[in-house]
Amino acid sequence: MHPSSSERPVILTGDRTTGPLHLGHYVGSLRNRVALQSTHQQFLLLADAQALTDNAHDPAKVSRNIVEIATDYLAVGIDSDLTTICLQSHLPALADLTLLYMNFVSVARLERNPTIKDEIQSRGFGRDIPAGFLCYPVAQAADITAFKATIVPVGDDQVPLIEQTNEIVRRINRQTGKGVLKEARALISTVGRLPGVDGKAKMSKSQGNTIPLSATADQIRDAVRRMFTDPQHVRAADPGRIEGNVVFTYLDAFDADRDAVADLKARYVRGGLGDSAVKKRLEDVLQDVIAPIRARRTALAREPDHVLAAVRRGTERAQSVTAATLRELRAALGLLSLH
Amino acid sequence: MHPSSSERPVILTGDRTTGPLHLGHYVGSLRNRVALQSTHQQFLLLADAQALTDNAHDPAKVSRNIVEIATDYLAVGIDSDLTTICLQSHLPALADLTLLYMNFVSVARLERNPTIKDEIQSRGFGRDIPAGFLCYPVAQAADITAFKATIVPVGDDQVPLIEQTNEIVRRINRQTGKGVLKEARALISTVGRLPGVDGKAKMSKSQGNTIPLSATADQIRDAVRRMFTDPQHVRAADPGRIEGNVVFTYLDAFDADRDAVADLKARYVRGGLGDSAVKKRLEDVLQDVIAPIRARRTALAREPDHVLAAVRRGTERAQSVTAATLRELRAALGLLSLH
Numbered sequence: 001m002h003p004s005s006s007e008r009p010v011i012l013t014g015d016r017t018t019g020p021l022h023l024g025h026y027v028g029s030l031r032n033r034v035a036l037q038s039t040h041q042q043f044l045l046l047a048d049a050q051a052l053t054d055n056a057h058d059p060a061k062v063s064r065n066i067v068e069i070a071t072d073y074l075a076v077g078i079d080s081d082l083t084t085i086c087l088q089s090h091l092p093a094l095a096d097l098t099l100l101y102m103n104f105v106s107v108a109r110l111e112r113n114p115t116i117k118d119e120i121q122s123r124g125f126g127r128d129i130p131a132g133f134l135c136y137p138v139a140q141a142a143d144i145t146a147f148k149a150t151i152v153p154v155g156d157d158q159v160p161l162i163e164q165t166n167e168i169v170r171r172i173n174r175q176t177g178k179g180v181l182k183e184a185r186a187l188i189s190t191v192g193r194l195p196g197v198d199g200k201a202k203m204s205k206s207q208g209n210t211i212p213l214s215a216t217a218d219q220i221r222d223a224v225r226r227m228f229t230d231p232q233h234v235r236a237a238d239p240g241r242i243e244g245n246v247v248f249t250y251l252d253a254f255d256a257d258r259d260a261v262a263d264l265k266a267r268y269v270r271g272g273l274g275d276s277a278v279k280k281r282l283e284d285v286l287q288d289v290i291a292p293i294r295a296r297r298t299a300l301a302r303e304p305d306h307v308l309a310a311v312r313r314g315t316e317r318a319q320s321v322t323a324a325t326l327r328e329l330r331a332a333l334g335l336l337s338l339h
Numbered sequence: 340m341h342p343s344s345s346e347r348p349v350i351l352t353g354d355r356t357t358g359p360l361h362l363g364h365y366v367g368s369l370r371n372r373v374a375l376q377s378t379h380q381q382f383l384l385l386a387d388a389q390a391l392t393d394n395a396h397d398p399a400k401v402s403r404n405i406v407e408i409a410t411d412y413l414a415v416g417i418d419s420d421l422t423t424i425c426l427q428s429h430l431p432a433l434a435d436l437t438l439l440y441m442n443f444v445s446v447a448r449l450e451r452n453p454t455i456k457d458e459i460q461s462r463g464f465g466r467d468i469p470a471g472f473l474c475y476p477v478a479q480a481a482d483i484t485a486f487k488a489t490i491v492p493v494g495d496d497q498v499p500l501i502e503q504t505n506e507i508v509r510r511i512n513r514q515t516g517k518g519v520l521k522e523a524r525a526l527i528s529t530v531g532r533l534p535g536v537d538g539k540a541k542m543s544k545s546q547g548n549t550i551p552l553s554a555t556a557d558q559i560r561d562a563v564r565r566m567f568t569d570p571q572h573v574r575a576a577d578p579g580r581i582e583g584n585v586v587f588t589y590l591d592a593f594d595a596d597r598d599a600v601a602d603l604k605a606r607y608v609r610g611g612l613g614d615s616a617v618k619k620r621l622e623d624v625l626q627d628v629i630a631p632i633r634a635r636r637t638a639l640a641r642e643p644d645h646v647l648a649a650v651r652r653g654t655e656r657a658q659s660v661t662a663a664t665l666r667e668l669r670a671a672l673g674l675l676s677l678h
Contacts (some may be wrong), residue, residue: 052439052444052516053441060673061550063675067675087675087677092431092432095435096428099388100391102392102469102470104469105469107473108467110470128445130443130444131444131473132448134446139438145647191442274567334398334399336387336405336426
């Protein structure tokens with residue numbers, strides 16, 4: 001970390017290591033992280049421990065994707081000298097803080113968390129929620145506070161998780177009378193969530209509706225061809241709809257030439273512009289976005305040790321930051337230290 | 340630890356650090372631990388992290404009693420070269436294992452645990468059970484398995500906790516196809532629980548019905564004088580009852596001369612033996628039991644650094660044992676290691 005950077009606000013963000021990143025992540029978070037790393041102290045957590053809370057049956061998937069995602073980070077331009085890339089399972093202070101915080105949060109409070117409620121439903125856990133899954137908001141509070149992060153970029157569905165964190169922070173700071181822990185605020189992305197190429201709101205690798213950052217030129221062409229547009233827009237001469245038209249949503253997200261996109265939209269709505277012409281433009285744009293990322297990814301994939309070394313360096317830095325917070329908090333609580 | 344001891348069966352036991360130990364602990368566990376340390380690999384866990392699951396509001400109490408209890412251990416004859424005395428909060432592998440195991444146990448399963456159900460009721464938590472308290476059986480599974488203990492001395496009310504541990508062991512061993520984790524069996528004390536001096540079943544410092552291991556000669560005399568006997572036994576000449584008579588229960592637990600006790604009982608039942616004579620005998624016995632413990636305790640209390648050094652040495656040994664189990668389990672699960 002640059003010595004001068006210690007005054008900068010601290011951001012914690014990261015990804016569950018359950019699959020390689022795709023264009024949705026690029027638009028929703030990665031681009032922003034690349035921008036923020038020069039103005040903030042940014043910690044990027046490879047959340048393998050959290051990924052296990054609903055993937056304990058498939059730890060190999062969780063492991064495999066650690067290197068995949070770290071490679072994605074470096075490929076999109078995350079600079080491991082500016083951003084600390086670290087591996088959650090290798091930061092023992094996080095587990096200690098989680099267990100400590102669990103004593104300050106009731107089971108009833110966790111069960112009321114709207115994010116958890118939704119996720120329990122969407123994962124079909126029913127009564128068989130793993131205890132680790134119910135408690136993951138506490139683990140997340142540990143992550144955020146261990147780094148003393150004050151800014152946490154999240155989707156709007158994740159705001160309750162930040163509220164849970166701040167409740168723990170206030171409760172513990174009140175008890176100790178010391179402000180060891182910092183409250184955090186949600187940095188909510190202004191960019192809407194990118195839909196899947198099939199028009200579904202949720203992108204997911206298992207649905208086959210994503211474009212991964214490692215996509216080949218052919219895969220990009222194919223994905224754009226299959227992209228959902230306006231099912232009523234059969235002939236080029238017909239007027240078409242922009243809303244729900246994935247091709248235009250992607251153009252809005254990736255095409256830097258706003259005027260050209262506005263012009264295309266007007267022509268599409270009026271009639272006389274075929275899907276294939278719009279798709280051609282989007283394909284060119286996406287090829288331009290992904291080509292350099294893919295090139296760096298290919299180079300990095302040849303040197304997995306280089307990627308792991310960056311993670312190892314970041315994890316060591318993060319170990320020292322998080323262990324210091326744990327020590328400071330234990331002292332504030334009046335807990336005995338043998339050291 | 341003696342080099343030759345590595346073949347011996349592994350025992351894990353310990354105490355929540357919520358108050359100094361008393362005669363109830365001496366009879367129920369300490370005497371046994373002193374005996375077991377020469378035939379077993381014995382780990383004694385100062386369970387400060389578990390104590391916090393229902394004492395998060397008073398961490399100072401939990402901290403203070405770490406040295407108190409460690410002093411009790413050494414005073415009763417625990418040899419820190421034979422027994423590994425270690426501090427739970429300073430074993431980060433235990434926290435990591437707990438979070439890992441929490442992914443293999445459902446919330447519903449934890450809520451069904453009879454020990455937890457009883458304890459929730461007796462602590463009056465109602466709906467405000469701390470998440471850490473609900474999950475402490477998982478933490479206990481982490482403790483037991485981290486040391487690869489196969490024997491866990493418990494009261495009969497704690498057998499469900501061993502069952503919970505073995506469920507986790509079987510589930511994870513089945514998934515990995517490797518027997519990294521060991522099942523444990525409960526070693527149930529054959530000695531009944533010692534009642535409080537007031538005759539209540541439960542001894543508790545807050546009730547003032549215990550005799551601490553640090554009791555002075557006066558405190559012992561006073562406690563025996565106040566001891567609950569047979570309320571119907573008013574005059575020495577009257578026949579008296581043995582059942583529920585705390586003085587005889589204590590004689591059974593502490594008086595090595597079984598014949599003399601049997602004789603006293605017969606005379607008491609027949610009538611003609613006053614409470615004061617029986618109490619005098621018990622007082623002498625207890626003075627003999629506690630005097631050497633108190634003397635060692637006083638000497639140790641002058642050297643708290645000596646006590647802490649023993650805990651520190653044991654904790655270092657335990658760190659290496661528990662970290663090795665965590666490493667081995669993570670490898671068996673196929674989890675990535677950066678090392």
